[in-house]
Amino acid sequence: ETGVTQSPTHLIKTRGQQVTLRCSSQSGHNTVSWYQQALGQGPQFIFQYYREEENGRGNFPPRFSGLQFPNYSSELNVNALELDDSALYLCASSLFYNEQFFGPGTRLTVL
């Protein structure tokens, strides 16, 4: 059974740029959630996708957007990057009523 994978591992961007982060869910999982974890903080919910539809969104501006594909993999897109977007971005997959399993994350640095 393959776990949750994310790419890239690290990314450095400058303010104003756009970034796309990718996540492959664990085999058989149909729900993908994205979280932002700033240094010293717990993960904060960005949004969740279930069967290719957005299924809930946290307090993040519209420049944070996402997609889920038919194979349940997912993308997180962030436009007009700001310095405060620097964080660890975590993807988690789950199968409806069960626990969420996390990927290794993408460390984004915005200069």
Add this chain to the structure above:
Amino acid sequence: EDKVVQSPLSLVVHEGDTVTLNCSYEVTNFRSLLWYKQEKKAPTFLFMLTSSGIEKKSGRLSSILDKKELSSILNITATQTGDSAIYLCAVGFGNEKLTFGTGTRLTIIP
């Protein structure tokens, strides 16, 4: 707004000690409480608790939920250096958002 508070924020103990980590929550629609261990990047799943008073156990780790007190504890007995990590508590469910606490940073001194 849902809220999860963990205590202590940081804990330093010697190898072999027993530790108890605390988590309290205020949520509008409680479904479950989860504990994760985060060593470097990926939080790894430890326990999911839905019923009050039923202890879940895995090796030296155990956890219990108290719905009356809106809280949970995570116990680690005979701690080892490999237990050094950030322990995260979250409330939520598989098909809903998880609301996390700030975490407890546990350091085990050999």
